[in-house]
Amino acid sequence: MQEIILELRGDYIELDKLLKATGLADSGGQARARIAAGEVRVDGQVELRKTAKMRAGQLVEFAGQQLRVAAAQGDGR
Template identity: 80%
Template sequence: MSDLDLALRGDYIELDKLLKATGLADSGGQARALITAGEVTVDGQVELRKTAKMRAGQVVRLAGHTVRVVAPQ
């Protein structure tokens, strides 16, 4: 299990890109498959939209890993 903070570079990052950028998925295809399978939650709710916009303050969880999306520095 691990906790990560991901600082945005803009207003948002799409969910599939977040999984790839944090290393929770090896590829965009794997990220989309994980999302489609219902294995990813956002703020405690299963998220099935592959390109859902993740904004600062949201929390993404997958397989015991937690990613907190934080505002750009």
């Protein structure tokens, strides 16, 4: 299973937006439909909340892919 790492820009990203941002869903509507169908797992549990807040350290599994949510890295300033 391939793992994709998404670095947050803020404190969280909503689950449907995460799937769209990583290219695993072609649109927000498709992402929401797949979530509602029970096809997405967060930290090993089926997640049905389309706008669940994904925070650093969480693992999302969908369509044979693993998405690791990472904290934003400082730019050194």
